Amino acid sequence: MSAAPLPNKPKVITFDTYGTLIDWDGALRAYLTLLFGPDVDVAAFYQRWYYGHALPAVLDEPFKLYRDLLTDTLLAACEQEGLTVTREQAERLGDVMADAPPFADTNPVLDVLRELCPLATISNSQKDILEASAAKMNDPFTFMVTGEVVGAYKPAAPLFERVLELAQAKPDEAVHIAQSQYVDLPRSVPMGIPTIWINRQGQALQPEHPAPTLELPNLTALPRALGLSL
Template identity: 30%
Template sequence: MVRGLLLDFYGTVVEDDDALVAAIAARVAAGASTPVTAEAVAAAWMREYTTVAEGPPFRLLRDSAPESLARVMAEVGCPGDPAALYAAETARWGPPALRPGTREFLAGLRLPVCVVSDADRADLAAVVAHHGLTFTAVVTSEDVRAYKPDGAMFRRALAALGLAADEVLHVGDSLRTDVEGAHAAGIRAVWVNRHGTPAPAGAPVSHEITDLTGLAAIIR
């Protein structure tokens, strides 16, 4: 019996920052002295982003994003201030939109929900307030000083709801951080497969949905 939900936020509750990343990558690629595609810049940036943020030492995303972007810009010979570029594009895009079905699903939900997010707390709180959302609890990497798939994130969320691992589902769009992280913590994982990508063989996916409306039948 499902008595509570753990929800990833970006890519699950609201849209991910794919468009923002693509826009910044396109500007870097256009200004690079070395021929490079925007897709290659985006991929390199996300690899550096993860490396910088996860450390050691642990770094907030607001610090990790411009630092990792600076490394990629230097590699491809793109001049300019990475922090200013990142800040300007972030402001231009504004808060991410809710994913399809999110508001309808949450409005009809009667289970306690803990958001489990790798976002910095202030940034996440601003988006939650922007959309007028309410959750039972919120656990961020800034609180725990670790990023998913670290088990500390999931243990903190279970404690926040006062529930055991076998009483909840964790719902998220990342196979590595959400699905594998939850599975390692003894929690069943629901994969939000936004792009219809086939799951790798052996991936510990308990259920697969395209958006939160698909959860209704699972937790009924």
């Protein structure tokens, strides 16, 4: 499958927020370190929680609000690992997500791109969390679509369809910018949306996932890729 080329002037630029614009991984790992202390390999636990519990809950399980998904999957992972955590501590994950800071390159780049065309976010989150994060980014988004709007999570098509409808844009008139090869690329690329993969973690693209139009290590070169400069 060949990814769509970048448009000369997009009608809308859509973003994944967490991991692309907001350092959710860093905030989560810091919180897990606070919970478990120095004797637990937090990086290894994070991998087992995400790939063994959180990602399957997004992809395969009945829809639930994202705060509940975070709580339930952390409790399940801790039970499997023999780690003690209270429900109240697990319920804090939604607040940790809302409090997570933007990456250093996020706000300068968004301030440039918002002059080009409307910006939007398609987020596997929920409204109150996303609004708190948007405030940290100087409220750059004209449109914000979360899982709770359509009762499903990326890579479900309705989230992408909804933001295109709001922006009155065809797939090839948009650009989607995201860090997840698991929930973003498998939907945006087949839909014909030109897609830029922000590969902050230096991951290898898995063969079952479609290649993006462009891969960048961070947001710094994004304005140039879209015909602008900082």
